[in-house]
Amino acid sequence: xxxxxxxxxxxxxxxxxxxxxxxxxxxxxxxxxxxxxxxxxxxxxxxxxxxxxxxxxxxxxxxxxxxxxxxxxxxxxxxxxxxxxxxxxxxxxxxxxxxxxxxxxxxxxxxxxxxxxxxxxxxxxxxxxxxxxxxxxxxxxxxxxxxxxxxxxxxxxxxxxxxxxxxxxxxxxxxxxxxxxxxxxxxxxxxxxxxxxxxxxxxxxxxxxxxxxxxxxxxxxxxxxxxxxxxxxxxxxxxxxxxxxxxxxxxxxxxxxxxxxxxxxxxxxxxxxxxxxxxxxxxxxxxxxxxxxxxxxxxxxxxxxxxxxxxxxxxxxxxxxxxxxxxxxxxxxxxxxxxxxxxxxxxxxxxxxxxxxxxxxxxxxxxxxxxxxxxxxxxxxxxxxxxxxxxxxxxxxxxxxxxxxxxxxxxxxxxxxxxxxx
Amino acid sequence: xxxxxxxxxxxxxxxxxxxxxxxxxxxxxxxxxxxxxxxxxxxxxxxxxxxxxxxxxxxxxxxxxxxxxxxxxxxxxxxxxxxxxxxxxxxxxxxxxxxxxxxxxxxxxxxxxxxxxxxxxxxxxxxxxxxxxxxxxxxxxxxxxxxxxxxxxxxxxxxxxxxxxxxxxxxxxxxxxxxxxxxxxxxxxxxxxxxxxxxxxxxxxxxxxxxxxxxxxxxxxxxxxxxxxxxxxxxxxxxxxxxxxxxxxxxxxxxxxxxxxxxxxxxxxxxxxxxxxxxxxxxxxxxxxxxxxxxxxxxxxxxxxxxxxxxxxxxxxxxxxxxxxxxxxxxxxxxxxxxxxxxxxxxxxxxxxxxxxxxxxxxxxxxxxxxxxxxxxxxxxxxxxxxx
Numbered sequence: 157x158x159x160x161x162x163x164x165x166x167x168x169x170x171x172x173x174x175x176x177x178x179x180x181x182x183x184x185x186x187x188x189x190x191x192x193x194x195x196x197x198x199x200x201x202x203x204x205x206x207x208x209x210x211x212x213x214x215x216x217x218x219x220x221x222x223x224x225x226x227x228x229x230x231x232x233x234x235x236x237x238x239x240x241x242x243x244x245x246x247x248x249x250x251x252x253x254x255x256x257x258x259x260x261x262x263x264x265x266x267x268x269x270x271x272x273x274x275x276x277x278x279x280x281x282x283x284x285x286x287x288x289x290x291x292x293x294x295x296x297x298x299x300x301x302x303x304x305x306x307x308x309x310x311x312x313x314x315x316x317x318x319x320x321x322x323x324x325x326x327x328x329x330x331x332x333x334x335x336x337x338x339x340x341x342x343x344x345x346x347x348x349x350x351x352x353x354x355x356x357x358x359x360x361x362x363x364x365x366x367x368x369x370x371x372x373x374x375x376x377x378x379x380x381x382x383x384x385x386x387x388x389x390x391x392x393x394x395x396x397x398x399x400x401x402x403x404x405x406x407x408x409x410x411x412x413x414x415x416x417x418x419x420x421x422x423x424x425x426x427x428x429x430x431x432x433x434x435x436x437x438x439x440x441x442x443x444x445x446x447x448x449x450x451x452x453x454x455x456x457x458x459x460x461x462x463x464x465x466x467x468x469x470x471x472x473x474x475x476x477x478x479x480x481x482x483x484x485x486x487x488x489x490x491x492x493x494x495x496x497x498x499x500x501x502x503x504x505x506x507x508x509x510x511x512x513x514x515x516x517x518x519x520x521x522x523x524x525x526x527x528x529x530x531x532x533x534x535x536x537x538x539x540x541x542x543x544x545x546x547x548x549x550x551x552x553x554x555x556x557x558x559x560x561x562x563x564x565x566x567x568x569x570x571x572x573x574x575x576x577x578x
Numbered sequence: 579x580x581x582x583x584x585x586x587x588x589x590x591x592x593x594x595x596x597x598x599x600x601x602x603x604x605x606x607x608x609x610x611x612x613x614x615x616x617x618x619x620x621x622x623x624x625x626x627x628x629x630x631x632x633x634x635x636x637x638x639x640x641x642x643x644x645x646x647x648x649x650x651x652x653x654x655x656x657x658x659x660x661x662x663x664x665x666x667x668x669x670x671x672x673x674x675x676x677x678x679x680x681x682x683x684x685x686x687x688x689x690x691x692x693x694x695x696x697x698x699x700x701x702x703x704x705x706x707x708x709x710x711x712x713x714x715x716x717x718x719x720x721x722x723x724x725x726x727x728x729x730x731x732x733x734x735x736x737x738x739x740x741x742x743x744x745x746x747x748x749x750x751x752x753x754x755x756x757x758x759x760x761x762x763x764x765x766x767x768x769x770x771x772x773x774x775x776x777x778x779x780x781x782x783x784x785x786x787x788x789x790x791x792x793x794x795x796x797x798x799x800x801x802x803x804x805x806x807x808x809x810x811x812x813x814x815x816x817x818x819x820x821x822x823x824x825x826x827x828x829x830x831x832x833x834x835x836x837x838x839x840x841x842x843x844x845x846x847x848x849x850x851x852x853x854x855x856x857x858x859x860x861x862x863x864x865x866x867x868x869x870x871x872x873x874x875x876x877x878x879x880x881x882x883x884x885x886x887x888x889x890x891x892x893x894x895x896x897x898x899x900x901x902x903x904x905x906x907x908x909x910x911x912x913x914x915x916x917x918x919x920x921x922x923x924x925x926x927x928x929x930x931x932x933x934x935x936x937x938x939x940x941x942x943x944x945x946x947x948x949x950x951x952x953x954x955x956x957x958x959x960x961x962x963x964x965x966x
Binding site for chain 1: 631763768773775819
């Protein structure tokens with residue numbers, strides 16, 4: 157049985173506070189999975205009662221249904237509703253589904269035609285994951301159109317075309333970073349020459365601040381507390397930086413080699429060690445940056461760099477002293493564990509195509525692009541796989557969503573719910 | 579999306595005696611079989627666990643040249659169809675053993691000179707005997723005499739000996755090959771050639787012709803075939819398998835099936851099996867217009883003239899056009915190409931005109947227009963079909 161808080165439709169349930177990992181946001185995100193990366197935007201899930209072994213044929217399928225023509229958006233969970241995005245013709249389609257049955261609650265389509273010169277090989281998107289804050293749902297299209305919708309009805313409340321307004325870039329294959337909430341703001345990568353990052357008022361859509369020009373990036377911004385100060389951490393182009401989320405003021409910045417501009421993966425901040433982990437594929441690798449306050453300023457320096465772990469579009473998760481991720485771009489992919497402080501690789505493990513991970517307590521949920529789902533426990537020399545099942549067809553690039561014992565996952569055309577309970 | 583890479587490495591020239599063991603002993607079976615698509619080998623589990631696998635990228639370079647310089651004849655045969663892999667340790671810091679194992683297959687019929695008569699001689703029984711021994715194989719499981727030559731611009735250079743076994747014409751020979759090996763980490767420069775990290779192998783060696791099983795049928799061949807053959811080898815390998823489609827939207831199974839067709843038809847010249855596989859694939863892809871069009875084109879471009887089944891190509895192209903309904907200029911142009919190959923210039927012209935009418939891009943329009951002119955001239959001449 158899934159945990160109780162994932163099922164109720166009642167007001168009491170929705171109003172139950174979800175203070176996320178300390179005080180990072182003064183407006184609590186009440187939903188169970190309100191954003192890219194989950195409750196804390198770090199792909200860590202506090203879930204219990206997961207079965208270690210699955211039946212032959214895989215975990216029970218609660219429901220499965222078609223889902224549009226394309227897209228890689230993750231699935232948000234808010235009580236009885238799921239939210240995600242798909243594609244139909246030249247439109248992005250935001251969908252709200254019933255979590256118990258998969259039935260459509262509402263759909264809102266808006267025109268988001270591809271732009272001339274866009275490279276179609278990753279599909280037209282949408283690639284970005286929506287953001288749910290209170291009654292509002294924020295979405296981003298591959299052509300950098302930001303929309304705010306009412307989560308109950310799907311009505312569009314306001315929108316911005318950031319390519320037109322701010323010179324944002326679709327980066328050829330379509331914008332992929334996911335919006336971030338801070339207090340009453342929604343913060344988004346822009347990647348324009350004049351405006352690199354911007355913040356809008358959640359209620360009105362009014363521009364509150366914009367940061368200086370930065371190269372575009374698929375890597376989603378994160379919030380972090382660095383020596384007592386809250387910052388937005390970005391990985392855009394070959395620049396890594398921390399900004400004041402209220403004003404967009406640059407607090408620190410570090411320029412990396414040009415090869416680091418290929419980063420797509422979301423960074424990991426380790427607050428207790430002041431360490432920032434990031435990874436990129438192609439000609440780059442993984443590195444950890446140490447950021448610390450020096451008086452009123454912040455200093456950042458690279459602690460280590462290694463080409464032995466190169467994460468392409470996948471995510472990385474931290475467990476203890478190690479970071480785990482699927483390393484590899486076009487060749488074979490290896491599930492790799494790298495030490496946070498030294499950059500030493502603990503192991504490389506074959507057996508999965510490029511994969512997304514969720515940390516669930518001391519275990520990892522793995523979904524690879526061929527649609528294989530697995531549950532395993534990482535050890536010193538590898539991940540002991542307890543269960544594995546083919547649950548989706550290729551191309552399954554979307555990080556799954558786990559709430560209680562219910563797993564929601566999708567590929568470009570299909571979405572399903574699995575029961576992972578014991 | 580596949581681009582080519584330039585690789586460096588200095589070659590070493592060495593006379594390498596081959597010491598045949600028991601006659602008739604064959605090691606072909608000891609070398610991993612070809613993958614399903616045929617463009618690489620099935621890397622055994624033991625090698626997959628050993629380290630990073632690099633696959634040979636066939637078809638992009640002149641991989642091997644074999645020269646015979648005799649008093650009355652110079653023979654130079656080349657091939658670009660060697661397939662195989664090497665395994666390197668994950669950490670290049672182990673400079674004592676930068677390579678751990680590897681295996682290669684060379685289809686003998688892909689060794690070609692500029693002359694069909696010389697090719698026929700080369701492939702005949704007294705020489706390579708392609709009918710009886712279609713492939714030459716080589717495998718190594720260790721290296722020796724490793725010299726680390728330094729690193730420059732993220733390129734690691736070594737000189738070493740591959741210690742392995744050659745199988746040619748059914749004879750098994752231990753063969754040590756002095757080789758220059760370079761490891762190229764993926765960079766903006768290397769991306770001009772191909773994605774992924776790369777390795778290059780270069781060697782030059784001299785081999786006695788008799789050690790390759792050559793037995794010229796008449797003493798007069800002494801003036802035409804040298805006793806010592808010079809082999810110049812260059813292999814580019816990378817971490818991306820040739821059977822990995824770089825287009826994320828590509829169906830991997832279909833891509834592999836198409837590669838298999840090409841391998842059978844072009845590299846192994848097993849025409850009957852190729853079309854048997856091709857017909858089976860057409861059935862499975864009967865609703866897939868782009869796949870059908872690709873098969874029609876591959877038949878025209880990858881088969882030798884005598885091996886082109888134009889009825890097969892026309893069937894695939896017509897079905898593709900039927901499904902597409904005249905929207906995709908590439909599908910229309912493919913149908914035109916098939917008609918031209920069949921000598922039906924009038925139909926070729928008609929379909930090519932339809933393709934050209936759909937194209938807006940100037941460069942594509944120029945290319946289609948040039949082909950249209952060729953079909954027009956063909957119709958006016960009313961002669962042999964234009965080459966694909």
